[in-house]
Amino acid sequence: xxxxxxxxxxxxxxxxxxxxxxxxxxxxxxxxxxxxxxxxxxxxxxxxxxxxxxxxxxxxxxxxxxxxxxxxxxxxxxxxxxxxxxxxxxxxxxxxxxxxxxxxxxxxxxxxxxxxxxxxxxxxxxxxxxxxxxxxxxxxxxxxxxxxxxxxxxxxxxxxxxxxxxxxxxxxxxxxxxxxxxxxxxxxxxxxxxxxxxxxxxxxxxxxxxxxxxxxxxxxxxxxxxxxxxxxxxxxxxxxxxxxxxxxxxxxxxxxxxxxxxxxxxxxxxxxxxxxxxxxxxxxxxxxxxxxxxxxxxxxxxxxxxxxxxxxxxxxxxxxxxxxxxxxxxxxx
Amino acid sequence: xxxxxxxxxxxxxxxxxxxxxxxxxxxxxxxxxxxxxxxxxxxxxxxxxxxxxxxxxxxxxxxxxxxxxxxxxxxxxxxxxxxxxxxxxxxxxxxxxxxxxxxxxxxxxxxxxxxxxxxxxxxxxxxxxxxxxxxxxxxxxxxxxxxxxxxxxxxxxxxxxxxxxxxxxxxxxxxxxxxxxxxxxxxxxxxxxxxxxxxxxxxxxxxxxxxxxxxxxxxxxxxxxxxxxxxxxxxxxxxxxxxxxxxxxxxxxxxxxxxxxxxxxxxxxxxxxxxxxxxxxxxxxxxxxxxxxxxxxxxxxxxxxxxxxxxxxxxxxxxxxxxxxxxxxxxxx
DNA sequence: CTGTTAGCGCATTCAT
DNA sequence: ATGAATGCGCTAACAG
Numbered sequence: 001x002x003x004x005x006x007x008x009x010x011x012x013x014x015x016x017x018x019x020x021x022x023x024x025x026x027x028x029x030x031x032x033x034x035x036x037x038x039x040x041x042x043x044x045x046x047x048x049x050x051x052x053x054x055x056x057x058x059x060x061x062x063x064x065x066x067x068x069x070x071x072x073x074x075x076x077x078x079x080x081x082x083x084x085x086x087x088x089x090x091x092x093x094x095x096x097x098x099x100x101x102x103x104x105x106x107x108x109x110x111x112x113x114x115x116x117x118x119x120x121x122x123x124x125x126x127x128x129x130x131x132x133x134x135x136x137x138x139x140x141x142x143x144x145x146x147x148x149x150x151x152x153x154x155x156x157x158x159x160x161x162x163x164x165x166x167x168x169x170x171x172x173x174x175x176x177x178x179x180x181x182x183x184x185x186x187x188x189x190x191x192x193x194x195x196x197x198x199x200x201x202x203x204x205x206x207x208x209x210x211x212x213x214x215x216x217x218x219x220x221x222x223x224x225x226x227x228x229x230x231x232x233x234x235x236x237x238x239x240x241x242x243x244x245x246x247x248x249x250x251x252x253x254x255x256x257x258x259x260x261x262x263x264x265x266x267x268x269x270x271x272x273x274x275x276x277x278x279x280x281x282x283x284x285x286x287x288x289x290x291x292x293x294x295x296x297x298x299x300x301x302x303x304x305x306x307x308x309x310x311x312x313x314x315x316x317x318x319x320x321x322x323x324x325x326x327x328x329x330x331x332x333x
Numbered sequence: 334x335x336x337x338x339x340x341x342x343x344x345x346x347x348x349x350x351x352x353x354x355x356x357x358x359x360x361x362x363x364x365x366x367x368x369x370x371x372x373x374x375x376x377x378x379x380x381x382x383x384x385x386x387x388x389x390x391x392x393x394x395x396x397x398x399x400x401x402x403x404x405x406x407x408x409x410x411x412x413x414x415x416x417x418x419x420x421x422x423x424x425x426x427x428x429x430x431x432x433x434x435x436x437x438x439x440x441x442x443x444x445x446x447x448x449x450x451x452x453x454x455x456x457x458x459x460x461x462x463x464x465x466x467x468x469x470x471x472x473x474x475x476x477x478x479x480x481x482x483x484x485x486x487x488x489x490x491x492x493x494x495x496x497x498x499x500x501x502x503x504x505x506x507x508x509x510x511x512x513x514x515x516x517x518x519x520x521x522x523x524x525x526x527x528x529x530x531x532x533x534x535x536x537x538x539x540x541x542x543x544x545x546x547x548x549x550x551x552x553x554x555x556x557x558x559x560x561x562x563x564x565x566x567x568x569x570x571x572x573x574x575x576x577x578x579x580x581x582x583x584x585x586x587x588x589x590x591x592x593x594x595x596x597x598x599x600x601x602x603x604x605x606x607x608x609x610x611x612x613x614x615x616x617x618x619x620x621x622x623x624x625x626x627x628x629x630x631x632x633x634x635x636x637x638x639x640x641x642x643x644x645x646x647x648x649x650x651x652x653x654x655x656x657x658x659x660x661x662x663x664x665x666x
Numbered sequence: 667c668t669g670t671t672a673g674c675g676c677a678t679t680c681a682t
Numbered sequence: 683a684t685g686a687a688t689g690c691g692c693t694a695a696c697a698g
């Protein structure tokens with residue numbers, strides 16, 4: 001592969017001159033510049049950013065680490081982050097951790113090895129160690145989606161608890177009283193927070209909460225929903241902690257001969273966009289995922305540039321409740 | 334950030350010894366090794382792969398470039414490629430081109446600048462220039478999804494034409510005779526090939542093909558389908574060139590008061606997995622996307638390692654036709 | 667078994 | 683306006 005020296009030789013100048021043509025063209029005499037440009041063209045020279053990175057001690061690359069890339073969620077995070085980064089002249093490299101803490105650490109290490117300038121992380125758990133690991137390296141970090149009480153770090157997220165309340169209150173307002181919640185793994189903060197918000201809303205209406213922790217998958221949702229809906233006094237309303245659970249629950253209802261929303265209303269977190277599902281289209285909490293990623297990226301770059309050096313900021317963006325065809329008034333009991 | 338020299342100083346050895354502890358531990362005396370390992374631990378040393386890459390002239394990174402990351406398709410490509418790469422000790426970095434040839438070239442250039450060891454590319458168009466660009470850099474490339482008649486390059490794909498025939502013949506076998514096809518942009522090979530396969534099947538049954546080229550989006554599908562289905566003698570069967578078009582077409586049918594599959598059968602390429610849609614679930618051609626990406630990655634790594642140096646290989650993997658609830662016997666005319 | 671020298675590609679600094 | 687020397691972090695080749 002051609003180097004800056006090959007170009008220099010071809011154009012009969014010093015390597016330094018070639019470097020200048022690339023980085024500060026105005027400091028080079030027009031005819032020299034032209035000659036160098038022709039040589040670059042002729043030799044198909046492409047600068048080696050490994051060399052640059054070594055020299056500058058910065059790579060102009062930031063990493064976006066998400067846990068589950070198969071969630072449509074992740075796509076929006078990727079779009080939000082890469083657009084924001086591009087605007088600031090940074091490249092983004094993505095990594096996904098398959099929701100495994102071990103894999104997460106391995107990925108982060110690999111990113112540090114490649115000397116990314118910073119990391120936007122949607123962590124598997126909100127334990128302090130991953131953030132610690134990065135900060136010990138002196139790497140700027142921004143955390144998405146979770147509060148990180150034990151770390152001094154920038155976070156960007158929605159308020160899960162109040163969103164879960166809103167979701168539950170929507171069902172209560174429709175006259176439902178037997179409302180169960182299917183949440184994600186109890187080890188994950190958002191799963192706990194979403195369950196908490198639901199429970200708060202239920203208690204505020206003097207109703208007994210019923211939470212089942214499962215996992216964030218259609219299979220988990222199906223299994224739990226099937227069980228809940230087979231009970232003698234089955235719920236008429238279901239709050240689910242993400243779209244995958246909702247899909248599984250929806251299928252379980254259909255398999256049991258129940259109609260949505262006539263027999264069962266489902267309200268979920270992370271409702272899918274209308275492009276992905278025809279019918280029923282879930283009522284749910286929609287988080288501004290792209291905006292979160294975009295904001296997180298901007299804040300990260302501020303840190304990288306040294307434009308902000310203070311304490312960790314906790315930015316909470318509002319989520320919205322979108323009402324669609326999966327919820328309706330409670331059936332008579 | 335700590336360097337190999339910091340560690341060396343801390344452990345009172347030469348930098349080279351530290352390097353050996355990391356890369357060939359067995360060549361270092363156990364007690365020296367132990368001392369170095371402690372220093373690595375104490376200083377949180379993480380090797381700088383920029384330095385390594387410069388030295389080795391290889392980065393152990395390959396790039397996966399896809400055009401549209403919001404297609405569920407892309408996720409499977411990412412999973413297939415990253416698993417295959419990990420098995421061989423390579424990291425993968427993803428780039429997406431938003432289906433824009435300009436953006437594609439920009440991304441590829443940026444990847445070359447970062448000296449990836451090779452590229453797995455699902456190109457926007459099957460014009461020779463992008464492949465040329467990479468090969469001129471001496472970079473190994475594997476192309477997914479498209480035949481590249483003008484390049485001497487490895488390709489891995491399915492046979493679009495025969496798959497489109499199969500899709501059409503399925504509808505013909507159900508008794509449909511008024512079958513239209515909505516394809517993607519005519520500038521894209523697969524869109525043309527899929528249309529060709531459909532047309533062949535129609536002509537083989539002495540029927541007049543009706544192809545409309547649109548774009549690979551729900552909006553495009555909606556618009557075209559709405560028009561086709563509003564005609565006085567509307568089609569009873571629709572072949573669509575991808576899942577997005579199918580979704581749009583499905584919504585158009587519903588908006589026009591048509592029932593799927595009673596009034597209209599839809600058969601599509603790139604059928605979604607059952608996890609994503611409840612009802613109707615599209616009959617369609619399923620490509621082994623993950624296997625394609627995996628195979629492409631393996632072949633790329635063979636080239637990188639110099640294990641294969643011959644002419645471009647064209648691997649064609651079989652696709653399957655999965656029959657679901659979006660197709661049924663033709664209604665009486 | 668361990669250390670020294672040198673160079674991968676690049677740009678900063680200082681000289682011309 | 684251009685060039686030469688130097689060092690970013692790393693390791694192959696050689697020396698001890």
